[in-house]
Amino acid sequence: MHMDWDPYANEAYFHATQEDRCAARNKVNIPASLRASGSKSFHTVVHDLSLGGFSATALNRMHVGTTCWLTLPGLESQQAEVVWWLRGQVGCAFAHLLSPIVYDNIILRYRGDGVYRPVV
Template sequence: MTAQARSLPALFEGKVHTIAPFGKDAMQTTDDRYHIAAQEDRCAPRTKLTIPASLRASGGRAFQSVVHDLSISGFSAASINRMHEGQLCWLTLPGLESLQAQVVWWDNCIVGCAFSELLSPIVHDNILQRYSSTGIYRSAI
């Protein structure tokens, strides 16, 4: 391998690293690729719906909320409490365990969050089937 090939920059955990021929920087993990994609590509189809839920910000108490849109990568919901960009939170939907997310924006009592891990497409479709009034569960881009 040439010196030039070994020094090609690669995006890894939000920082620029040099690709090494062997070792931990040789390949990105699935988690690293998801983190990069979540920050760069917010084109997952979003579905408008109304789901009663509870939302809890890091260090706070859970409060009742309503999810207004949902995708496999995130959601927007009513938030009576001010939330800050980068803050961790947990969304609990009926019948599911809490889902960890990170606040991307907050405006006029609505919060937009990105899930820490993508929602399973099966779980996503099940939620849409239960709560969406459109009858459309997945759209092709």
């Protein structure tokens, strides 16, 4: 039986992982779509984003290790793998790091409030 990892089960480990990220995370509020392998896509909201991954709303359980695709507005789908799921939130690691230019553009456009700002 495959068990989902609970990031809050071992508080010391959880805090250590938050400090040892491959890239800084930024709080965002981006409407997007997420599709698990073999499933239909669903609307979600990305709550934080880094070059290496994201967390988003996922009311239905997503199992650790599941391949999924995140589609952000104006971008191609990005392949990722579920790292954790807890109480309607999912954390995923991208299969390939986002380009820093693409990442900076996203952060400039979505500053945590879900409002799209065109970059001029």
